[in-house]
Structure formats: C-alpha cells, structure tokens
Amino acid sequence: MSGTATYRDAVRAGIRDALIRDPRCFLMGEDVGRYGGCYAVSKGLLDEFGPERIRDTPLSESGFVGAGIGAALGGMRPIVEVMTVNFSLLCLDQILNNAATIRHMSGGQFSIPVVIRMASGAGRQLAAQHSHSLEVWYAHIPGIRVLAPATLEDAQGMLWTAIVDPDPVVIFENVMLYNMTGSLPAEVRPVDIDKAAIRRAGTDLSIVTYGGSLWKCMAAAAALAEAGIDAEVIDLRTLRPLDDETIMASVRRTRRALLVDEGWRSGSLAAEIMARIVEQCFWSLDAPLARVCSEEVPIPYPKHLEDAALPQVSAIVEAARRIMGAR
Amino acid sequence: MSGTATYRDAVRAGIRDALIRDPRCFLMGEDVGRYGGCYAVSKGLLDEFGPERIRDTPLSESGFVGAGIGAALGGMRPIVEVMTVNFSLLCLDQILNNAATIRHMSGGQFSIPVVIRMASGAGRQLAAQHSHSLEVWYAHIPGIRVLAPATLEDAQGMLWTAIVDPDPVVIFENVMLYNMTGSLPAEVRPVDIDKAAIRRAGTDLSIVTYGGSLWKCMAAAAALAEAGIDAEVIDLRTLRPLDDETIMASVRRTRRALLVDEGWRSGSLAAEIMARIVEQCFWSLDAPLARVCSEEVPIPYPKHLEDAALPQVSAIVEAARRIMGAR
Amino acid sequence: MTGAAADKPHLSRAHARELLHQMQRIRSFEEKCAELYTQEKIRGFLHLYIGQEAVAVGVMQALEARDGIVATYREHGHALARGLDMGRVMAEMYGKQEGSSRGRGGSMHIFDAAGRFYGGNAIVGGGLPIAVGLALAERMRASGAVCVAFFGEGAAAEGEFHESLNLAALWRLPVLFVCENNLYAMGTALRISESEPEIWRKAASYRIAAEAVDGMDVVAVEAAARRAVHSLREGEGPFFIECRTYRFRAHSMFDAQLYRQKAEVEEWKKRCPIRMFGDWAVAAGLLHPDEIEAIGREVEAEVATAVRFAEAGTWEPVADLRRDVMTPGEAS
Amino acid sequence: MTGAAADKPHLSRAHARELLHQMQRIRSFEEKCAELYTQEKIRGFLHLYIGQEAVAVGVMQALEARDGIVATYREHGHALARGLDMGRVMAEMYGKQEGSSRGRGGSMHIFDAAGRFYGGNAIVGGGLPIAVGLALAERMRASGAVCVAFFGEGAAAEGEFHESLNLAALWRLPVLFVCENNLYAMGTALRISESEPEIWRKAASYRIAAEAVDGMDVVAVEAAARRAVHSLREGEGPFFIECRTYRFRAHSMFDAQLYRQKAEVEEWKKRCPIRMFGDWAVAAGLLHPDEIEAIGREVEAEVATAVRFAEAGTWEPVADLRRDVMTPGEAS
Numbered sequence A, B: 001m002s003g004t005a006t007y008r009d010a011v012r013a014g015i016r017d018a019l020i021r022d023p024r025c026f027l028m029g030e031d032v033g034r035y036g037g038c039y040a041v042s043k044g045l046l047d048e049f050g051p052e053r054i055r056d057t058p059l060s061e062s063g064f065v066g067a068g069i070g071a072a073l074g075g076m077r078p079i080v081e082v083m084t085v086n087f088s089l090l091c092l093d094q095i096l097n098n099a100a101t102i103r104h105m106s107g108g109q110f111s112i113p114v115v116i117r118m119a120s121g122a123g124r125q126l127a128a129q130h131s132h133s134l135e136v137w138y139a140h141i142p143g144i145r146v147l148a149p150a151t152l153e154d155a156q157g158m159l160w161t162a163i164v165d166p167d168p169v170v171i172f173e174n175v176m177l178y179n180m181t182g183s184l185p186a187e188v189r190p191v192d193i194d195k196a197a198i199r200r201a202g203t204d205l206s207i208v209t210y211g212g213s214l215w216k217c218m219a220a221a222a223a224l225a226e227a228g229i230d231a232e233v234i235d236l237r238t239l240r241p242l243d244d245e246t247i248m249a250s251v252r253r254t255r256r257a258l259l260v261d262e263g264w265r266s267g268s269l270a271a272e273i274m275a276r277i278v279e280q281c282f283w284s285l286d287a288p289l290a291r292v293c294s295e296e297v298p299i300p301y302p303k304h305l306e307d308a309a310l311p312q313v314s315a316i317v318e319a320a321r322r323i324m325g326a327r
Numbered sequence C, D: 001m002t003g004a005a006a007d008k009p010h011l012s013r014a015h016a017r018e019l020l021h022q023m024q025r026i027r028s029f030e031e032k033c034a035e036l037y038t039q040e041k042i043r044g045f046l047h048l049y050i051g052q053e054a055v056a057v058g059v060m061q062a063l064e065a066r067d068g069i070v071a072t073y074r075e076h077g078h079a080l081a082r083g084l085d086m087g088r089v090m091a092e093m094y095g096k097q098e099g100s101s102r103g104r105g106g107s108m109h110i111f112d113a114a115g116r117f118y119g120g121n122a123i124v125g126g127g128l129p130i131a132v133g134l135a136l137a138e139r140m141r142a143s144g145a146v147c148v149a150f151f152g153e154g155a156a157a158e159g160e161f162h163e164s165l166n167l168a169a170l171w172r173l174p175v176l177f178v179c180e181n182n183l184y185a186m187g188t189a190l191r192i193s194e195s196e197p198e199i200w201r202k203a204a205s206y207r208i209a210a211e212a213v214d215g216m217d218v219v220a221v222e223a224a225a226r227r228a229v230h231s232l233r234e235g236e237g238p239f240f241i242e243c244r245t246y247r248f249r250a251h252s253m254f255d256a257q258l259y260r261q262k263a264e265v266e267e268w269k270k271r272c273p274i275r276m277f278g279d280w281a282v283a284a285g286l287l288h289p290d291e292i293e294a295i296g297r298e299v300e301a302e303v304a305t306a307v308r309f310a311e312a313g314t315w316e317p318v319a320d321l322r323r324d325v326m327t328p329g330e331a332s
C-alpha cells in the first residue's frame, strides 16, 4: 500500500481498512457500489465486500443519511457518502436535528457513531450548483466533529479515527485533491485529529487554512519566501472543534495572520478564526488580520470566471504582502 | 392601525397591506389559513382574502418553498411562511441552489421576487430541535437579502420593502418578539433596509446585535449607563448585506465593540462582524473585540438551562465591563 | 365494538384488563399534564394524545423488548405503553434530571435506551429515516428484531416519508410504519393536505403491504399490528398500517381550534377508545365494572406517585450544560 | 414502429420532417459536443441526451410559446427542441458570453426567458417544485398556460418528487410531469433504486392521471403529450407521463459504464428513435430518403454555424463577475 498513490486511493484505503477491521462498518451512498463512487473512491469495494456492506442507495439524501444515523443508533458503524456537499443540503435536517442533537437531548443515553463523507469545493468548472464549500455551516453545529483532510495520510488515517469516534463525524474531501499523488504509509494508522498541523514553519506571518486551499497556501508561501517573507502555514485539519492552541501559539510568534478559506467571505470559517484570534491574541497583533475567501457570487462555469471567484495563489501572496507592509 | 399593537400585529399589517396593494401577492405556508398561523400572525387573513391568496400548504417545506420560487419566476409576488427556521433546513436546497442562484447562473435573465418569512430563536422552552438561530447560515448566501426586524415599525415596513425587492428576501422574526407591544404608524410605510439603526447612541463602546437580542442589549446598555458606561447599541436590521458603514463609523468613535448574537458562537454572525471590524478598523481599536453568543449546545428544555445557554443581559453587561476594563 | 374486535374472541381477561389499564394510564397521565401545564409546571409545547390511546397500546402488544420504537412529539402515550416508568416520564415533562432524558428534552423528546425508545422527534417526518436505519441495523445483524415508526398523517406529505418507504421496501427491512391519521395536522385538514387522503394507499407505490384499521378500536389495532409484526419477522419486508383516529384535544396548548367544529369533536368523542373498549369488555363478560373502577384507582395512584416523583426531582446543575454534547472518554 | 405511432395516421409530411429534423439536430449537436469535450472546448460535466431525443421532441410538439419548461442537467435536447438558437446553446457550452446564460451556466444550466425555458437544474429533483410554482402562477392568473417538468427516473426517489406531485394534484395545477426513464441514475439501475419500478404507477398515490409510453417512439410521445396537455388546459389537474427510453452514452464524460453490459446498450441502440422513425416515415411514404439526407446536411450546417458562433464568442470580462448576483436598479 505504500508508494505512489492518489488522495482517492488514500480515502479508499481508509474505508477498506475500516471495513476489514470492524464488521459493524459498512459504506452506503449514491453510486458507491456498481459505479465505484462518483469520484471513483470506492471502486473495487463492491467486489471485495458485497452489496450488503457496499450499499448503493437511491437518490434520497435525507432518507439514507437518516438511515445511517438510525443504523448508528442501532449499533452499526456506517460510513455514509453524500456524493457532494451540494446535495447535503437535502439532509441537513437529519444531520443537525438528529445526528448532532440526540445525544444531548436524550440526556446522554445514545451515541451516534456515524461517519458522513462528502466531496466539496470548486475548481472543476461545475458551475453554481455544484461548487459549494459549506464547511463553515457544518463547523457551526455543536454535537458533531468536522474534518477536512488535506493530505493523503490524513485522508486515509482520519477515516479510522472517525470510525472509532463515538459521535457523528463529517469529513470533507476537496474535489481538487482526489488526483493529488503522494505516498501512503505501509500500515494504516489512525491519525490524531485534535491538532492542527504546521505544514510549513515560518516566522513572519501565519497563514491559516484547510482542505484544498492548503496547497495554494503552500505555493504562496514558497513565492513569499522568494520575496523574503517567511510564512508559517497551518492546516486546520479539524474544523470543529478548532485547535485554538496551535493557531494562537503561531500567531503569538508571528504577530500577523492571514486566513484562506474557499467559502464565501461573509460568514466564512475564516471569519470565525479571525474572531478567535482577536479574542485571544489581540495584544500580540502587529497588523490587521486579513482573509482571502471566495467572491460572494454563485460560482460561474467558465474557467476564467471560476478562477476569479476562488482564492488563488496570487491573491494569497498579495494579501500576505499587504499584511507585511501594513504600518 | 396606530396605537398599541404587538409585533405580531405589525407583521400581519405588513402582509395585509402587501396583499391589498399588489394583486400578484399571496401568502402560503403551513397553517397560515384556517389555523391563523402558528404564531397567530395571519389570523383573519383567510377570511379577508380567501384560500387562493392565503394558501394552506401540506407539510412539504421543500415543495412549497420551491413552488414559491417558481411562482416568483412566473411573475407572482409570493410571501412564503416557513413556520420556523428549524424546518427551513428542509428547504435550504431550494433557497440556496435555486432562489439565490438562478439569477446569476442564467446570466441575469430572471429575478426571483419571493419573500420567505420564518420565526427563529429560542426562549420558549421548546428544546433542541425547535430553538435554532441560523441567521448566519442565510447571511452566508450570495443572491439573497436577509432581514431581521426587531421593532414593530420594521416588522411592518420591511415586509413591503421585501415585496418590492426584485430578489429573494428572507425575513427572520424572533419568536420572543411576537408579543412585544408598541405603536404602529397610522400609515404603512416601506422602511429603508440599507442601513443599520443606532437604537441608542453612546460613546464608550459599540454593542452590535440584531433581532431578539436587541432588547437584551438595550437593557444591558441601561444597566451599563448606571455604572457610568455609555454604550451605543446598533441594530443590524439587515443581515445580508451588512451595513459596514454604520458599524465602522460607530466603532471608530467608540473604539470598542461587543457583538451579541443568539447563534452558536463558532461560525456566528458575530464572528463575521468581528472579522470586518478587524479588517476595517483595526487601528482604531482600544480593546479586543468580544462577543456574547449562545453556548455551543443543543438548547435544553428546562428554563434554567435554556437561560444558561442563551445570551442574557447579565452576560452582556459583564462582557461590556470586561472590554472597558481591558488595558 | 366493531367487527375486527369481534374477530378476536381469544382475548383473555388478563389481556383485556391490560389493554384497558394501559389506555387509562395514558389518559390519566395526560389529563394531569394538561392541568400541570396550566400551573406552569410543564412548559414549552405539550401535545396531548388523548383520543388516540388505542393506537399506541394496540401496537405495543405486538412488540418484544428487543424491538425499537421511533415516535413523534406526541409520544407520551407511546412511551407509557412501551413500559417507561411514569415517574420518569413525568419528571421529563417537568424538566427534572430524574426525567427519562435528564429533563433536557421535555414533552417532545422522551428517550429511553433500555426500552429501545428512540424519541420523541419534533421534526415532522424526521423520525422515519431513523426507523429505517434502526431496522437496517437489525437486518444486517439478523437479530430478528423489528422497528416501529409512529407518525401522523401530516407527515405523509413530507419527502422523507416517501424516501423512507422506498428505502425500507427496497431493502425489505423490518419496519412497521404506523400512521396515526387523526385527520388534522395542526389546523390543516387531511383533505387540504393530501390529494389522495387514503394514506394507506400510498404504500402501494412502494409495493408495501398496507391496511387501514379503526384506530379507536384497540383490539383491531392489536390484531393488525400482530399480523404486521409477524410478517416483518418472517422477512417479508416493511408493513404499513393506517390507524384512523382522532385527537380530542387541541393540537398543542396554544391552539384555539378554529379549524374544526365542536360538533365534529363531540361526534368522535362518542367513539372514545377507552369507554368503547371498557363497555364492550363488560358486555362480553371479560371485565367486571368493579375491575374497571379498580383500574381507575390504580392509575390515579400511579399518576399521583409520578407527580410526586417529578415534584421531588431536581434541576440539572447549570454546570452540566455542556455535558453530553459529545460522548465523553475514549472512542469505542 | 410501434402500435402507438400507427394509431396516428394524420401525420403530415411536413410534421414528419419536422420531427426527424428536430431529433437529428439534437443528435448532431451532441455528437459535436462530445468531440468538443475531448478537445477541451467544453468543460465541467457534460451529460448527453443521445438516445432520448424522441422524448424532448415529442413533448415539445404539444406546447405553445406561453408554456413553461423546467429540465435537468441533461437538457440540451430540451433546449434545442424548444427552439433555442443552437449557436447560443453552443456558446453556452463553451462558456462564452454570447451563450444563452451568458456562459455562466454551461451545459447544465441553459436558461432562456424568451423561450420560457427555466433551466437546466443540476440538483436531481430540484426543478420539480419550481415547475409546480410556475404552474401555480399560471393558474392564479388563469392564463391557460401549462408547465412541463422533465426529470429522470432517478429523481422519483427524492422527497421533492413526492412533495411536488402532491402539491400539483392538490391544487389541480397544470403541470405535465415527464419522467424520462432511461433505466439508470448514473450507475444505479432502476431495480436497485425503486421498490416499485413502474414509475408511472406512483402517480396514483396522488390521484394523478398517468401513463407509460414508448419513449423511443416520437409519435407515441407526441400523442401522449397532446392528450396530456389537452387535459391540463381543460383544468383537469396535473398529468404524468413515463417515457421509457435509454441513454446510449455514458452518464457524463467521466463514466466508465461498469454498471451495464455492452450488449444491453447495443440492444437498445437497435431502437434508436431517429433511425426507427426515419425508416418508418420512408416506408410509410411520408419522407423520401433524399429528404432525410437533406435534413442531415441542413443539420450539419447548423451545427457548424453554431460552433463557429461559439468559437467567435467572447469571454465575459472578469469585472462582470459580480453582475447579476442581485437585480440592479430600482425595485419593480
């Protein structure tokens, strides 16, 4: 399993591992079986595990996500794939009002160990209805955990961590990452999800991001390095709960922060992190915080407009420079 | 119509006025007719306007909200009542992927003059599934306008402003306001929705809020005044687009700001406003920003726990004091 | 008594007593709740089940301890009929931590792990997919247990109703769908909410076996539920029962009932499931009027005890507010 | 040709030519699109309609200019059959601002106000409530216009399908529901997604008149659509047509088609709606082989012109990105 693999392979390895290790585990969702998954994540799993455990569902997001929640209540460990976050609007009620709520509301009688995976993000010219990044909505919900693996190791390892988590876990897989290649560890290990990761250490400013935007930030950091600006890049990894400690430690060191988030600007996750930095590190800041988010428009189809709507390396570099130049 | 009335009466007056003025206008939703509305807002309207224009719907949030969007596309001016924001999760797809998106995605060919009203907020001991404040989710969506009338005048006047707005407008009516009394103007006037309102002028700090929390902030400001702290209270009124100008002008004057928002803290609208203040007024700030939001728990049923979960006057006062005491 | 009950001559005295007793427990409990609501001991929304008792009691007869149950915000009756302790249910109504959900849920969110009672769901239709999932878990484990979903006829208009029926049928899951058709969804009469008001007919769209039954007749409901559960346990896939019933009270405590005629309510009250069954059982020689009185006294005492228990209950400390948002401790 | 077409002897030569012409336009346009996709002129998702042409073309014959249309992401055929300019549709595929949606929507979001073509909706089932609302607007205005919703059989599992049918029936709205049953939803075969795979039967749950028709037979589809639209205009409430058809190509350009056998596809290709109708029209003496050839040439020229138009089209300036998020100017 080690060697060159894609992010898609990593997710698949994580799912496969979970299916092998835990007989209560099964995968369910639209086209996860015969089709092999809309992003080919589950290809081959139907042959290996059969239709009971690789369960193709009808187009009924609320129905099968609710069924996943019910099955988890009933003692199973379902992995429910909602093809993309765009369709997850149809099952938000189940996630918020049931998965996230039943434990507290019942006085702690039930845990709901369901894992809900979904692809998110834009960049494939799929236009307005198929390009959402709504991670922040999910990160707003008490009672669930929200993960956004940005590396192969996380894509694989977070799956098992999510499975053994007794509470509902929502995993966002950015669509632009599926083809990303790298190497997978020979052995599947659960990864810790309590900590954000410093993907690049730096001293001049902290760039905080997650998911697909991580790699844009890494590219921006490289470009900034050439211009003599040493950026630290933090990959949040877990969007709920947020790892304030790592973020604040970084910002206290660098005294400047830039947030990069593919979500629309107003009400973005970037805003939440800015709010926390101001609450916790205000006196350490040497410059206003800034963010690079998506333009507040439905994402258009043509490449040049889609590019213009999304955070790009150049915009990240520019924003970082502005922060460094401020006062 | 002038004299003592409730917020509920004000909303009704607004709806009635719209129905009289514009024959394309109709009200539709669960129990708006025979029952008179779950919060008695539409009581009497069925008798006055008949079942074609006061249209009881089955329990089908996605269906009838989508039908409202379609009717708006087809030239009508529907007012759709989604009983409460709690049930609006079931129609979020229609709102985000159709109402908010079709205009831009079609290259500007269609406007969608639909008005969607919903009750929101907690405080009535309705427990976890019936106590949501998800205004921030809606405020995240490009392509719609989001209003949160906190006064009788706004409750009445915003309705007409919303009706004549060619784009989708979502109106949040906080459940704790329906019984609030006051006087209504003799004549219904559309109110401007572009501006936040300074409900109390002050010099020491800016308290920014909206909806049901406004009155808690006003009470807190009164208490603070006794302690010699002169708070300015800003009622956002419109949650999307936000009136940065009024907010920033206030913060530049007071140099301190407290955000009060009944939404859960992480990913709250308060966070967005904090982010904007840091982006736009960083150098004017004399103290860290702070926010009072709901605790990150499903809202529990018993009064003492519900109270503990929601922003309260005492917490607002305390937070304001802390801000004033900082450095 | 209608024909269906007459079809069931094998009713033992003990069972007749049990049926009446269970229905009376619900009735008396709820009448007390209404009173306590006016005293503001119970707050929030309170949806009474009065008039519909035959449904919960009839269906529960067909279930075993291993079977799961999903209900709605009008679920006191189901909770009691399932065997939840009345004191704990009453404490829940009060919001006391001795309540079945630690007081966190209140009237609309009664849960009980031991009784496999999965709520108490205040989103109309929201419990149906959960029931499908519970049944899926049973099927994957081949446990032989079934799951029952109770819901109102109003829920049949929701998309989740449709999605749930299709999933259950497609995967042949042991779900018993029990539609309690009380003719109104809040103030919306069935005829203005469904183009096909015979709800049981909708099951045909999913090839689900279905029948309509007199929901005021506890014996008829029990008989139908037994047939259905038998079929579920045989692996025949889901079953759908429409119980025709009526709620005698307002939708909730805030409802002026402008949408229906008093005469209609009175007409239905003549078919009170408790009185009808009691009268019939006496006439059939199954119960003696003294026994009925004894049941009344017994239930009154149980309700009084429950109220005392709730009154004596304590408030969860505010410090516990964040407890159980997430599961504490280590991963399972 | 099947019986249904034979039932329609009143087909004029002109009309036969029109039917063939329209189907051929769609076929040739899409074959070109597939080619342009491999050249990366068209990007994103591209869902071809090839094989299903008889449905869009047949149904459109029954519509008037005032009628509204709601379709899916597989809507090129509907747009062309509705009379949208092929050049503007092709420019949309390119994302050029001369496209029918200014290039913003691409393949999945063709809109045209003049043609009352309301998209192009990429959320399965998402267009159905919109169609109900459009019909409601017509009904409230007593305009006499109707609204047609096209959707795949996969959409029938979504809750919105159910909610929409109920609303339309309840309010007797002039909606024509056209289910294009091509047996697959992406890679999910109908039999594993619906417990009742005869989709038209589901209409009975809502008391909606319904029929199934051979969707490879343009004349049969037209005849059914005419009957349906006639009934709609008479105010008889909604109508449901299930068209049994097949897509010859992959679901989208990313689909390896692991879920179906080549032989099955080949079998269906024998029932190609264009070839079948052409052969029949020639045999019936309605069209001369030369005319068919002429149609081919005409269509080829039209496609070439459309491609030239798209190629010559321009990119919307980035400065316009935020344009039309909200309606500019004053309130209406």
Ligand SMILES: Cc1ncc(C[n+]2csc(CCOP(=O)(O)OP(=O)(O)O)c2C)c(N)n1
Binding pocket: B030, B059, B061, B083, B087, B090, C074, C122, C123, C124, C125, C151, C152, C153, C154, C155, C156, C182, C184, C185, C186, C251
């Ligand atoms: C999704 C949703 N929409 C609306 C409501 C508000 N509501 C609560 S009960 C109810 C009526 C439900 O009627 P029915 O299903 O027949 O059950 P009954 O109350 O008659 O037992 C409504 C509209 C809700 N709780 N959930």
Ligand SMILES: Cc1ncc(C[n+]2csc(CCOP(=O)(O)OP(=O)(O)O)c2C)c(N)n1
Binding pocket: A030, A059, A061, A083, A087, A090, D074, D122, D123, D124, D125, D151, D152, D153, D154, D155, D156, D182, D184, D185, D186, D251
């Ligand atoms: C709500 C929703 N869920 C999932 C998808 C992904 N998806 C796109 S097309 C499709 C299959 C739809 O099948 P059908 O309705 O039969 O139409 P067809 O593609 O066969 O024309 C799926 C699952 C989607 N677009 N919307």
Ligand SMILES: [Mg+2]
Binding pocket: C152, C153, C154, C180, C181, C182, C183, C184, C185, C186
């Ligand atoms: Mg009912």
Ligand SMILES: [Mg+2]
Binding pocket: D152, D153, D154, D180, D181, D182, D183, D184, D185, D186
């Ligand atoms: Mg299909």
